[in-house]
Amino acid sequence: MITFEVTAFLRKLVKSPSILLGIFLFLVFGYCGSVDAMDQYIIKLATLAPEGSPWMDAFHELNDEIKRKTDGQVKLKAYPGGVLGEDRDMLRKIRIGQIHAGGFTGMGLGSINGDIFVMEIPFLFQNYGEVDYVLARMDEHFRRGFEEKGYVLLGWSEIGFGYLLSNVPIISVKDIKGTKVWLWEGDPIASPVLRKAGITPIPLGIPDVLMALQTNLVEVVYAPPLAAIALQWFTKVKYMTDVPLAYSLGGILVDKGIFAKMPLNLQGIVKELFQYHSSLLNVRTRKDNEEAIRVMAKQGIKIVTPTAEETEQFKQISLEAIDELGSTVFSMDVLAEVRSHINQYRKAQKEK
Numbered sequence: 001m002i003t004f005e006v007t008a009f010l011r012k013l014v015k016s017p018s019i020l021l022g023i024f025l026f027l028v029f030g031y032c033g034s035v036d037a038m039d040q041y042i043i044k045l046a047t048l049a050p051e052g053s054p055w056m057d058a059f060h061e062l063n064d065e066i067k068r069k070t071d072g073q074v075k076l077k078a079y080p081g082g083v084l085g086e087d088r089d090m091l092r093k094i095r096i097g098q099i100h101a102g103g104f105t106g107m108g109l110g111s112i113n114g115d116i117f118v119m120e121i122p123f124l125f126q127n128y129g130e131v132d133y134v135l136a137r138m139d140e141h142f143r144r145g146f147e148e149k150g151y152v153l154l155g156w157s158e159i160g161f162g163y164l165l166s167n168v169p170i171i172s173v174k175d176i177k178g179t180k181v182w183l184w185e186g187d188p189i190a191s192p193v194l195r196k197a198g199i200t201p202i203p204l205g206i207p208d209v210l211m212a213l214q215t216n217l218v219e220v221v222y223a224p225p226l227a228a229i230a231l232q233w234f235t236k237v238k239y240m241t242d243v244p245l246a247y248s249l250g251g252i253l254v255d256k257g258i259f260a261k262m263p264l265n266l267q268g269i270v271k272e273l274f275q276y277h278s279s280l281l282n283v284r285t286r287k288d289n290e291e292a293i294r295v296m297a298k299q300g301i302k303i304v305t306p307t308a309e310e311t312e313q314f315k316q317i318s319l320e321a322i323d324e325l326g327s328t329v330f331s332m333d334v335l336a337e338v339r340s341h342i343n344q345y346r347k348a349q350k351e352k
Helices: 004-014 017-027 054-069 087-095 106-112 114-120 128-148 190-196 206-214 225-230 256-260 264-298 308-325 332-351
Strands: 028-030 041-047 074-079 101-104 151-161 163-166 182-184 202-204 220-223 239-241 247-255 302-304
Touching: 054 074, 054 264, 074 264, 087 101, 087 106, 101 106, 106 114, 106 247, 114 128, 114 247, 114 332, 128 151, 128 247, 128 332, 151 225, 151 256, 151 264, 163 225, 182 190, 182 206, 182 220, 190 308, 202 206, 220 225, 225 264, 239 264, 247 256, 264 302
Parallel strands: 041 074, 182 202, 239 302
Antiparallel strands: 028 041, 101 247, 151 247, 163 220, 163 239
């Protein structure tokens, strides 16, 4: 049951359109539509969120801003309620020309440009400072990778660090063994890590997770705190393990050929708006993820904290699993470059 405090928290988010845009991108799978005879560009967006939800409120605000700054030449049209599917469905529809753009999660981005998966390796980053340092230096490489596959990156959207949420306390590797752990269906990073830990995960799409928690089909999930509240997963768990697992990155891609048909001035406005919202999003998402943890704790979710030794066990399993992946998912040269940037950052911090 959602209490007054949670409701107030969600109402606060309605007043922060950029952060809602971030959640929207975790849930939303966008589509770019047709151009009519009046040179009016209609960008169609599909979302899992129902009409009247905070995410759709954010969508309408963004739509108003785009219409205003393009003098009505570019508009957004929503298809709420998940009627057009998840990342993989969206990508398939882009490839056959049915739609032309999408707001992807990291898994969707990685299915187009596998090097993105490096950013979501468990325990790779210790804090947001490392994330910012690495992404600033890898941005050009990632953008070029998308362009080589026929897409233009309009902007990054941060979702935040994910945490384990469960119905049993998990503070060590042995605690999670034998539990029913959710795996985001098709996730090439989490799957080998969980299996390395001796876990046979239960693969499900995001829309199926809440029901799976309600019916005890799964008892362990992972998500950023803000997403856990937005998706209402927090209402069906009892514990959160206070160790950030992996950083979650999202982004908006548009078909390169389709985007090129839009006048350059409109391209610039669209890029500017999405990049502007993304920059605000990263700051506000981080603050609201922290607040989401406090809200969940006040709702009765117990925060459990592993010891340094127990955390190191989780990290070691992840390291071994990722090394065994070889180059099957992403470039090992890119992984080496990212690790080099992280080491540079950590060395600089120690010397301050």
